[in-house]
Amino acid sequence: NTLTRNLVSLPYGYRGPDASVTLDGLHYGAPVVLAAGFDYNGRLPRILKHVGFGGVEVGSVTARAAEGNPPPRLIRLVRSGSLVVNKGLRNDGVIRIAERLQRMPREPGFVLGISIARSNDPDAASMEGGIADYHAALSHLASVGVGDYYTINLSCPNVFAGESFAEPSRLRALLQRLVSVEHGRPLYAKMPINPPWKEFAALLDVIDECGLNGVVIGNLNKDYSALERPEEAPPDYRGGLSGRPCAALSTDLIRRTREAYGSRFSIIGCGGIMTPQDALEKLRAGADLVQLISGMIFEGPHLMKQIARAYAHHKAAARAV
Secondary structure, three states: OHHHHHHHHHHHOOOOOOOOEEEOOEEEOOOEEEOOOOOOOOOOHHHHHHHOOOEEEEEEEOOOOEOOOOOOOEEEEHHHOEEEEOOOOOEOOHHHHHHHHHHOOOOOOOEEEEEEOOOOOHHHOOHHHHHHHHHHHHHHHHHHOOOOEEEEEOOOOOOOOOOOOOOHHHHHHHHHHHOOOOOOOOEEEEEOOOOOHHHHHHHHHHHHHOOOOEEEEOOOEOOHHHOOOHHHOOOOOOOEEOOHHHHHHHHHHHHHHHHHHOOOOEEEEEOOOOOHHHHHHHHHHOOOEEEEOHHHHHHOOOHHHHHHHHHHHHHHHHHHO
């Protein structure tokens, strides 16, 4: 309710110098977006602005509801600053989530993105089934007019069918089908961060060819050797790593993407943002906005306000030069 939102806003809401970002025609009151994977059922958008976020990426949502993988779906690796994420795309399905979002009043200066993945079940496991599944979810969102932007999650590393669309020919087939859906909203692709640059750039070439607005760089780290304290990890686990193991990889890919493609892509930087300095590193590398989850979990809800303040100073300094 309004009282709760106002009370939350007192310690955590940002009220400093201008830290807004306008990207692809959307106005974010702050440069930090809650990444996909936290509000996977679209229940939190009304409170998030009051915790310092400029937007949220709901989901990933899928055409059909999914119970997700068996617990534990999240394991905290505190000393490594990471979570083992093995949710398996647990969500209520696109129809129920869209209905929930339609009923929800909107907050000004707060952007509602929606991440779309393929259903975590055998029916979507084939290439043809996967394309039809993504298409069904995007078509439904477009038909009911929910969401300010859409992100195609190419590389969720904890689901039934693995990463089959993070390969140029299959990605081309998927995106050619999806860009046929009319919705008038920015369309992004969420990228894997483990491929070497040559493979990553081959995916970017397809995304460029298919006319998407930009990319989210990037997804979870599948390389468990990246943990600072590998002894923290359970002996048998699947899924991907969030937080600090993603930081250097994602920032390097942001920098390379900006250098190679110039202003062609909007870039949303995601992975290992635990401090305001981490956020500024991604922005200086070429990101237009940043997303996070683990930083909020490990550092607390004051982090978004701190990032907004740091970004406002960065923005003012850049204008002064």
